[in-house]
Amino acid sequence: MAFKRQIDRLPIPPADAKVHNVTCHYCIVGCGYKAYTWPRNKQGGTAPDQNALGIDLSQQQGAMGEWASPSMYNIVKQNGQDVHLMVLPDQECVVNGGLASIRGSRMAENRPSEVTGTQQQRLTDPLVWRYGTWQPTTWDDALDLVARVTARIIAEGSEDDLVVSMFDHGGSAGGYENTWGTGKLYFGSMKVKNCRIHNRPAYNSEVHASRDMGVDELNYAYEDYQLTDTIFLIGGNPTETQTNLFFNHWVPGMQNGARVVIVDPRRSLTVQHCEQVAGPENVLHLAINEGTDLALANAIFTHIADQGWVDRDFIEKSTFRGDVAVGEDEAHPAPLGSFEMAVEKCRISVDEAAEICGVPAADIVKAAEWIAKPHEDGTRRKCVTAYEKGVIWGNDNYRTIGALVNIALATGNIGREGGGVCRLGGHQEGYFRPSDAHVGRPPTYVDRLLINGGGKVHHIWACDHYKTTLNASEFKRIHKKRADMVKDAIDAAAGKTREELVDAIVDAVNRGGLFVVDVDIIHSQIGQNAHVILPAAESNEMNLASMNGERRLRLSERYMDPPGQAKPDCLIAAGIAQHMERVLREMGKNEYADQFKGFDWESEEDAFMDGYHSANPEVTYERLRAMGNNGVQEPVVGFEDGKLVGTPRLYADGVFTRHGREDGKALFCGGAWRGWQAAGKEEEKKSHRFWVNNGRANIFWQNWFLDQENEFVMDRYPYPFVEMNPEDMAELGLVAGDLIELYNGNGATQGMVYPTPTAKRGHVFMVFASPMGAQGNIVNPGVNELVLPDYKHVWADIRKIADAPKEVKGISFKSKEVVL
Ligand SMILES: Nc1nc2c(c(=O)[nH]1)N[C@H]1C(S)=C(S)[C@@H](COP(=O)(O)OP(=O)(O)OC[C@H]3O[C@@H](n4cnc5c(=O)[nH]c(N)nc54)[C@H](O)[C@@H]3O)O[C@H]1N2
Numbered sequence: 102m103a104f105k106r107q108i109d110r111l112p113i114p115p116a117d118a119k120v121h122n123v124t125c126h127y128c129i130v131g132c133g134y135k136a137y138t139w140p141r142n143k144q145g146g147t148a149p150d151q152n153a154l155g156i157d158l159s160q161q162q163g164a165m166g167e168w169a170s171p172s173m174y175n176i177v178k179q180n181g182q183d184v185h186l187m188v189l190p191d192q193e194c195v196v197n198g199g200l201a202s203i204r205g206s207r208m209a210e211n212r213p214s215e216v217t218g219t220q221q222q223r224l225t226d227p228l229v230w231r232y233g234t235w236q237p238t239t240w241d242d243a244l245d246l247v248a249r250v251t252a253r254i255i256a257e258g259s260e261d262d263l264v265v266s267m268f269d270h271g272g273s274a275g276g277y278e279n280t281w282g283t284g285k286l287y288f289g290s291m292k293v294k295n296c297r298i299h300n301r302p303a304y305n306s307e308v309h310a311s312r313d314m315g316v317d318e319l320n321y322a323y324e325d326y327q328l329t330d331t332i333f334l335i336g337g338n339p340t341e342t343q344t345n346l347f348f349n350h351w352v353p354g355m356q357n358g359a360r361v362v363i364v365d366p367r368r369s370l371t372v373q374h375c376e377q378v379a380g381p382e383n384v385l386h387l388a389i390n391e392g393t394d395l396a397l398a399n400a401i402f403t404h405i406a407d408q409g410w411v412d413r414d415f416i417e418k419s420t421f422r423g424d425v426a427v428g429e430d431e432a433h434p435a436p437l438g439s440f441e442m443a444v445e446k447c448r449i450s451v452d453e454a455a456e457i458c459g460v461p462a463a464d465i466v467k468a469a470e471w472i473a474k475p476h477e478d479g480t481r482r483k484c485v486t487a488y489e490k491g492v493i494w495g496n497d498n499y500r501t502i503g504a505l506v507n508i509a510l511a512t513g514n515i516g517r518e519g520g521g522v523c524r525l526g527g528h529q530e531g532y533f534r535p536s537d538a539h540v541g542r543p544p545t546y547v548d549r550l551l552i553n554g555g556g557k558v559h560h561i562w563a564c565d566h567y568k569t570t571l572n573a574s575e576f577k578r579i580h581k582k583r584a585d586m587v588k589d590a591i592d593a594a595a596g597k598t599r600e601e602l603v604d605a606i607v608d609a610v611n612r613g614g615l616f617v618v619d620v621d622i623i624h625s626q627i628g629q630n631a632h633v634i635l636p637a638a639e640s641n642e643m644n645l646a647s648m649n650g651e652r653r654l655r656l657s658e659r660y661m662d663p664p665g666q667a668k669p670d671c672l673i674a675a676g677i678a679q680h681m682e683r684v685l686r687e688m689g690k691n692e693y694a695d696q697f698k699g700f701d702w703e704s705e706e707d708a709f710m711d712g713y714h715s716a717n718p719e720v721t722y723e724r725l726r727a728m729g730n731n732g733v734q735e736p737v738v739g740f741e742d743g744k745l746v747g748t749p750r751l752y753a754d755g756v757f758t759r760h761g762r763e764d765g766k767a768l769f770c771g772g773a774w775r776g777w778q779a780a781g782k783e784e785e786k787k788s789h790r791f792w793v794n795n796g797r798a799n800i801f802w803q804n805w806f807l808d809q810e811n812e813f814v815m816d817r818y819p820y821p822f823v824e825m826n827p828e829d830m831a832e833l834g835l836v837a838g839d840l841i842e843l844y845n846g847n848g849a850t851q852g853m854v855y856p857t858p859t860a861k862r863g864h865v866f867m868v869f870a871s872p873m874g875a876q877g878n879i880v881n882p883g884v885n886e887l888v889l890p891d892y893k894h895v896w897a898d899i900r901k902i903a904d905a906p907k908e909v910k911g912i913s914f915k916s917k918e919v920v921l
């Protein structure tokens with residue numbers, strides 16, 4: 102922050118500064134940036150030929166022009182030397198068109214620097230629990246312990262005793278390199294079935310229904326927002342969560358005349374921003390009762406079908422024309438089949454839905470008209486459907502997502518300009534792993550397994566369930582208790598040999614303990630339970646390939662050294678595999694040891710070539726580098742004239758394949774409304790005063806792992822905010838900034854009251870995943886049939902804990918609804 106760092110000027114990158122392509126490693130959008138680095142003793146000048154930007158810096162730059170804020174600058178290590186670093190949004194990148202965001206523009210200041218003192222929390226060495234604390238050590242020492250304990254436990258029991266929590270995305274802690282490294286280890290060398298993904302308690306898809314219907318969830322191009330008539334948003338808040346998708350694609354779309362239908366029980370900032378850009382008359386906000394999206398979507402679908410606003414030709418040619426193709430069963434929470442089957446099963450009147458959803462029937466009709474009613478000249482209306490966590494972590498995930506895809510299929514809005522039915526997305530994607538078929542469907546509910554005493558060794562990669570899982574109070578209590586048993590055993594074995602130490606650990610896990618290995622960039626909260634902590638490198642401390650929400654694949658280049666001994670995750674996975682192989686041979690298990698061969702990678706590029714490249718032979722680092730920040734949209738279908746050739750939209754040929762059916766026909770979903778689907782939700786709602794809606798806000802990135810050491814964020818929000826209606830506040834005797842406790846039968850958490858006049862009475866919105874108050878503490882353990890959590894639907898009571906503490910006294914509680 103400028104005022105704190107006493108910075109009123111920044112060094113100018115000289116004309117010969119090194120330039121690196123950077124894809125922002127925070128959200129799904131993957132904005133393009135350029136990182137400039139240059140020696141510490143050099144500076145450029147203001148004349149265009151004296152600086153790397155090639156512009157006249159003696160002149161004031163325009164608001165949308167190229168300029169650097171102090172947050173875009175740092176001094177970092179590159180090949181062992183201190184260098185200046187400036188990370189600026191790329192004006193030429195088609196994703197963001199030169200826009201930054203409040204997160205991406207802090208990439209530079211969120212780098213570890215020994216000179217400026219930023220992010221000194223980064224792990225620099227492997228740590229092992231010794232003498233009652235964590236002690237730094239070598240990679241060989243730490244990995245030897247991991248491998249010995251893991252190999253012993255598997256040899257004496259089975260691979261089912263190893264529980265793995267691992268990221269499955271792009272950006273940092275992911276990308277094609279790292280998902281392959283971990284995937285090859287746990288699904289190639291081993292067949293670990295008790296594994297879960299970073300954000301949900303099982304190994305499954307967030308959008309099973311869409312895939313089962315044949316539709317991959319990222320099927321459009323971002324430019325479709327500029328070519329469409331209507332944007333249909335359900336359970337997403339893109340101005341805060343996919344920021345430059347909103348500003349660089351939605352805004353021009355609205356300026357081109359697109360109308361917007363937004364389904365969110367809360368008046369989000371996206372509603373307000375859309376009203377400003379499109380005019381309130383072109384924005385329809387359906388502030389439905391929480392969890393009733395399925396009733397709404399089915400009513401819109403029914404109305405569209407009854408009015409005949411469907412694309413008959415598309416239905417005939419591209420969708421299944423029988424009755425039921427896949428019956429409802431344990432693995433399919435609704436039948437899948439023809440349009441007619443779905444219309445019959447999903448049928449619900451507009452009036453009935455209005456009653457369930459708590460919105461006027463006329464608004465539901467209006468939504469259906471905006472989405473599907475043909476233009477006056479009879480031409481088809483184009484509509485982009487975009488959804489995210491309000492329905493993914495919502496009530497009845499499978500049927501609700503199926504219902505949204507139904508609408509897009511019925512109106513022929515997939516694979517065409519101005520169409521698409523897509524996840525907005527979270528992190529970038531970068532999934533490439535061996536088959537996960539051995540996991541099964543439904544998969545193991547891993548958190549429950551751990552809570553019930555299952556599993557003996559827990560490998561954790563880049564996630565912190567302390568802050569982000571459901572039923573977190575119970576999870577933490579038990580995880581800690583089990584990990585402490587092993588800590589005690591290690592403490593008691595102090596000074597003994599490695600063999601005796603391993604014996605002591607194995608004995609403790611056989612008594613119910615849990616041996617925990619945590620791979621992270623910081624010492625996280627769940628890391629407090631770890632016996633071995635392994636330091637990872639982040640994006641740009643390594644090269645990293647990932648794709649964004651329109652499947653745009655880029656290589657984000659390494660421009661600095663990782664701190665200390667930290668390494669890319671793929672090379673850490675390789676290290677574990679190599680030590681497993683060695684230890685297993687020592688144990689005489691040669692055949693099993695052989696399964697851990699093939700990890701002799703020296704760099705992340707080797708991991709990329711071994712994994713992603715093997716299935717996509719056109720794609721290499723060199724070619725990706727040449728494609729720059731605009732990259733190529735996957736799937737890559739060729740290499741011509743020195744360029745990779747991609748695919749702007751999926752299913753342009755009307756052939757649907759995601760479900761693996763040979764007929765290439767999409768399926769409709771016949772999932773009727775059935776009230777609260779997950780166990781315990783209905784009772785919880787009845788017995789508590791407040792709905793604790795929860796999610797994200799622009800300023801934070803995820804569980805605050807970097808934000809917690811960033812003054813800009815912590816000065817603004819020292820505690821997680823809880824938005825509350827001022828009349829509810831008055832009734833509870835609360836004033837702005839008071840610390841409150843939110844409690845129910847699952848546990849309790851705390852936050853800071855933020856008066857919000859637009860909040861409905863009895864609804865609060867809490868920012869999730871804060872180190873100072875995890876919302877997950879009060880989320881019940883209920884999941885859907887395929888073990889997807891419903892984080893969003895939580896009811897609790899609220900009481901005051903304390904007056905606003907000192908850090909809170911100075912902060913603003915102004916409305917967040919700013920005029921753009
Ligand atoms: N600033 C920022 N951006 C991020 C992230 C971040 O941490 N910070 N994280 C990234 C990740 S990993 C993800 S997954 C995405 C998530 O992106 P989003 O899904 O856009 O974000 P959320 O805030 O979780 O939830 C969106 C909305 O769901 C609404 N909602 C709650 N219950 C319901 C309901 O019953 N029905 C409907 N229709 N809506 C409901 C909430 O009011 C909220 O406005 O964001 C990504 N982008």
Ligand SMILES: Nc1nc2c(c(=O)[nH]1)N[C@H]1C(S)=C(S)[C@@H](COP(=O)(O)OP(=O)(O)OC[C@H]3O[C@@H](n4cnc5c(=O)[nH]c(N)nc54)[C@H](O)[C@@H]3O)O[C@H]1N2
Pocket residue numbers: 273274275299300301490494527562563564565566569570571620621622623625637638639640670795796802803804805806869870876877880892893
């Ligand atoms: N109540 C509630 N709970 C939710 C949600 C919600 O909306 N409400 N949303 C869910 C969703 S969508 C998500 S994505 C999850 C997020 O849950 P998590 O995945 O647990 O949270 P993150 O902040 O993404 O975790 C990133 C961790 O990885 C570390 N890390 C960062 N970069 C690297 C790297 O390059 N390598 C390694 N090894 N580690 C790295 C960070 O220090 C941090 O500890 O939360 C889920 N939980």
Ligand code: SF4
Pocket residue numbers: 125126127128129130131132197201202203204205206343344345346
């Ligand atoms: S919108 Fe997302 S990808 Fe773009 S700069 Fe912001 S955080 Fe990074």
Ligand SMILES: [Mo]
Pocket residue numbers: 300527528
């Ligand atoms: Mo996410």
